[in-house]
Amino acid sequence: DTGVSQDPRHKITKRGQNVTFRCDPISEHNRLYWYRQTLGQGPEFLTYFQNEAQLEKSRLLSDRFSAERPKGSFSTLEIQRTEQGDSAMYLCASSLKDPGGYTFGSGTRLTVV
């Protein structure tokens, strides 16, 4: 297992377009998290899955954001009608238990132009 994989690493999109990011967690980890990090700030919690169930969604996530984790394996984060304020690093992490030793992916850096 090579850790948590995120794809793509970088995404540049025009305002108003939809984008989708993928996260492949460590296979034994049933817990998966999405965070968003803007320049000079620590990451902020977006959403949490335990297996395929989305147990919490931050109020930071507007209706334009949706996350899924079908079959409790990989997860996708979709942003519809992107805005410049969505530009950030989107980080995925997984763990085996709560609280747990978290393994983070390398992130997807989104730039909305």
Added chain:
Amino acid sequence: KNEVEQSPQNLTAQEGEFITINCSYSVGISALHWLQQHPGGGIVSLFMLSSGKKKHGRLIATINIQEKHSSLHITASHPRDSAVYICAVNSGGSNYKLTFGKGTLLTVNP
């Protein structure tokens, strides 16, 4: 006031120096984490603490639950230690999501 405060925000040291980064938090926690982030984004988990002290190589992390304070120490610092060090907590009401500090940018010069 943020729930997790780190100091200093920036730290420059000479190779070989002993480094201390501090983290204070204002909420009850179930665990505290120290993480390392290199340019480009990747975050590596260094320690998870709920009490006492942990050591891994040249890194030492301590936590004082009563004072709501933790420190990360780096002994015999090296330029490859240059990174952002982030403190994060699982606050008492949530065992799963992390609340992060803003990070400390450490630069170790040769």
